Each structure stands twice: as C-alpha cells, then as structure tokens.
Amino acid sequence: MKITDIKLFEVEAPLITPFKTALRTVHQINNIGVYVYTDTGQVGIGEAAPTAVITGETKESITHAITNFIKPSILGMDIEEIALIMDRIDTCLYKNTSAKAAVDMAIYDLFAKRYNAPLYKVLGGYKNELITDITISVNDTVEMVQDSLDAVKRGFKILKVKVGKDPETDVQRVVEIRKAVGSNVTIRVDANQGWSPKQAVRIIRELEDAGSNIELVEQPVHYSDIEGMQYVTMHTQTNILADESVFSPKDALKLIQIRACDLINIKLMKTGGIYQAQKISHIAEANGIECMIGCMLETKISVSAAAHFAASQKNITMVDLDGPSLCLKDPVTGGPTFENQWIKMSEEPGIGFSI
Numbered sequence: 167m168k169i170t171d172i173k174l175f176e177v178e179a180p181l182i183t184p185f186k187t188a189l190r191t192v193h194q195i196n197n198i199g200v201y202v203y204t205d206t207g208q209v210g211i212g213e214a215a216p217t218a219v220i221t222g223e224t225k226e227s228i229t230h231a232i233t234n235f236i237k238p239s240i241l242g243m244d245i246e247e248i249a250l251i252m253d254r255i256d257t258c259l260y261k262n263t264s265a266k267a268a269v270d271m272a273i274y275d276l277f278a279k280r281y282n283a284p285l286y287k288v289l290g291g292y293k294n295e296l297i298t299d300i301t302i303s304v305n306d307t308v309e310m311v312q313d314s315l316d317a318v319k320r321g322f323k324i325l326k327v328k329v330g331k332d333p334e335t336d337v338q339r340v341v342e343i344r345k346a347v348g349s350n351v352t353i354r355v356d357a358n359q360g361w362s363p364k365q366a367v368r369i370i371r372e373l374e375d376a377g378s379n380i381e382l383v384e385q386p387v388h389y390s391d392i393e394g395m396q397y398v399t400m401h402t403q404t405n406i407l408a409d410e411s412v413f414s415p416k417d418a419l420k421l422i423q424i425r426a427c428d429l430i431n432i433k434l435m436k437t438g439g440i441y442q443a444q445k446i447s448h449i450a451e452a453n454g455i456e457c458m459i460g461c462m463l464e465t466k467i468s469v470s471a472a473a474h475f476a477a478s479q480k481n482i483t484m485v486d487l488d489g490p491s492l493c494l495k496d497p498v499t500g501g502p503t504f505e506n507q508w509i510k511m512s513e514e515p516g517i518g519f520s521i
C-alpha cells in the first residue's frame with residue numbers, strides 16, 4: 167500500500183458555548199483536515215488543530231508544513247514501513263507538531279486498515295471504552311457553577327475546571343463548584359500556566375485546607391518554568407499534572423528525572439502524533455507516572471485517533487477527550503461513539519470513519 171497523494175481540507179465546527187482558558191477564548195473550531203491517498207484506493211484521515219498559544223502553529227503554518235515538507239518526504243513510501251515513515255515525518259522539519267500529528271494519524275488509520283483491524287487493537291487493544299471529563303470554561307463563579315451543574319446533568323462525572331485567569335478568585339470558583347456538585351463528582355483543575363510558583367502553592371494549599379478534594383492540578387505555572395513545576399510538586403499534596411511543559415519524550419524524561427510533576431498529559435497535537443505519544447506513555451509507565459490523554463479544540467476526527475491510542479495503553483488512566491462534546495455537530499460519521507462521558511471504540515478497520 168503506497169502513498170500516492172496528500173490533500174488538505176477545512177474542518178469547521180461551531181462550539182456549543184465559547185471555550186475560555188487562561189490562554190485564549192474560542193467560538194468556533196477551524197482546523198485543517200488531511201487525506202492520505204494510496205495506490206490500493208484506501209484513504210487515511212487526520213486533523214490538525216492550530217493552537218498558536220501552545221504549539222505556535224496557525225492554519226497557514228500547518229498547510230505550509232504539510233505541503234512543502236511532510237508530503238514530499240513520504241510520497242511513494244509503503245505504509246508497512248511505518249517506523250521509517252514516522253522518522254521522515256519527525257525529521258523533515260523542526261516542531262510543527264500538529265501538522266505532523268495530522269499526517270501521523272492518517273498513516274496509522276491506513277496501517278490498521280491494511281490489517282483490516284480497528285486501530286486500537288493494532289496498537290495493543292488494552293481496553294475498548296474510556297470515560298472522559300468535560301471542560302468548564304473560566305468565567306465568573308456563578309456561571310461556572312451553573313455550567314458544572316449542567317455538565318453533571320448531561321452525564322459527566324468528571325469536570326476539568328479552568329482557572330488561572332484571575333488567581334485571586336480561583337479558590338472561591340473551585341470551592342463553590344465543589345459545594346454545588348457534591349462529593350460524587352471528580353474535579354480536576356487546569357490553570358493553563360496562569361499562576362506563579364508561589365501563587366500556585368498558596369492556592370493549592372487553600373484548596374486542600376478547604377477540603378475541595380481536587381484530583382489533580384494541571385500546568386500551574388509557565389510551560390518553560392520546570393523548576394517552578396518542581397517547586398509546586400514538592401510543596402503541595404495534590405497531584406501535579408504537566409501539560410504544556412511536555413511535548414516530546416525528552417521533555418517527559420526531564421520532568422520525571424527532576425520530579426517536576428506527578429502525572430503527564432499526552433496530546434497528539436503536542437507530540438506530533440501517535441508514534442511519539444507511545445514513547446512518552448512507555449517512559450512514564452517505566453517510571454511509575456500515570457498519563458492523561460488530552461486534546462486541543464479538536465473535532466471527532468483527531469479526538470477519535472487519540473481515543474484509539476488511549477484505549478491501547480494501560481498507562482493512560484485519565485481521559486480529557488471532550489472535543490466532540492463541546493461541538494454542535496461532528497464533521498464525520500462512524501468511528502468511536504461519544505455519548506455523554508462514555509467513549510466506546512468501534513470495530514471498523516482503522517479509526518473507523520466512512521470516508
């Protein structure tokens with residue numbers, strides 16, 4: 167099965183409500199889709215999310231990277247040489263991880279189709295269903311409490327509460343949400359780099375003292391402040407999860423070696439796809455660090471690829487794949503089903519879409 171062409175398309179999906187973090191506000195998903203064509207007629211599909219504030223990528227940079235670097239480096243190659251293809255994608259240009267991820271997942275889609283099996287089984291097949299959290303955007307406390315209650319009513323039992331935009335009122339936000347949803351709902355907090363290390367320790371200790379029972383705090387400080395991550399991890403009881411600080415297997419190794427986190431969030435848009443994501447999961451597993459699978463603002467296309475990867479791994483014990491649940495409609499049919507908090511893998515070959 168040889169690669170004959172790669173074409174791009176627009177992926178647009180309106181959001182149910184604006185998505186707000188300490189880093190950005192988004193009203194509609196505007197991503198780049200990828201089709202990889204082969205000489206057998208099989209087509210692989212992928213998606214890249216331009217998240218300039220995290221990966222540095224825009225729609226234009228993704229289009230340029232795929233058209234002028236990634237495509238020429240793998241055209242004509244056989245899908246069975248998957249390790250060689252992945253090496254070419256990784257080394258044909260620096261960074262540009264979302265552009266790489268879109269092509270990586272389309273190649274994996276084809277690889278699994280080649281063996282007529284669902285991707286999660288080709289990758290290891292550890293489980294066939296996942297439970298995702300849902301994001302509560304950062305807003306004023308009253309709105310966040312209402313959004314949390316609505317999410318619980320929709321069937322979500324794990325909330326990922328965004329903070330970090332207004333550190334002085336973050337404790338109040340989380341305490342009020344806990345009061346409203348009760349003790350049977352799991353609360354994760356994501357500061358998206360919004361706190362200083364000392365602020366983070368103070369806020370997390372206040373949450374601990376208030377009995378908020380927070381499962382984890384994600385990326386409390388600036389992504390490049392590894393010593394700051396280490397300081398927060400050492401001075402709080404709550405588990406600290408590294409997100410924007412970990413793109414590559416090397417980043418993961420460094421944070422683990424200096425104990426700058428308790429947990430790692432793997433996102434295909436940061437790793438450059440499934441091939442590198444597997445390495446992070448395995449490095450973390452060997453060091454007793456559990457991983458979350460996360461997503462950017464992505465639709466069912468790339469979130470399904472992430473779900474296949476997560477279902478294949480024992481060490482992925484937390485799931486933040488709420489992209490499709492935040493969208494008004496999906497751009498594709500088939501593949502895993504996303505129904506309230508449940509993601510159930512399908513048995514169709516590849517990622518599972520009808521293309």
Ligand SMILES: C[C@H](N)C(=O)N[C@H](CCC(=O)O)C(=O)O
Nearest residue numbers: 217301358460461462463486488
């Ligand atoms: C959508 C997902 N639940 C999420 O919150 N991801 C963010 C980054 C998303 C973005 O800005 O596109 C995260 O985990 O930091």
Ligand SMILES: [Mg+2]
Nearest residue numbers: 356384385409
């Ligand atoms: Mg995060």
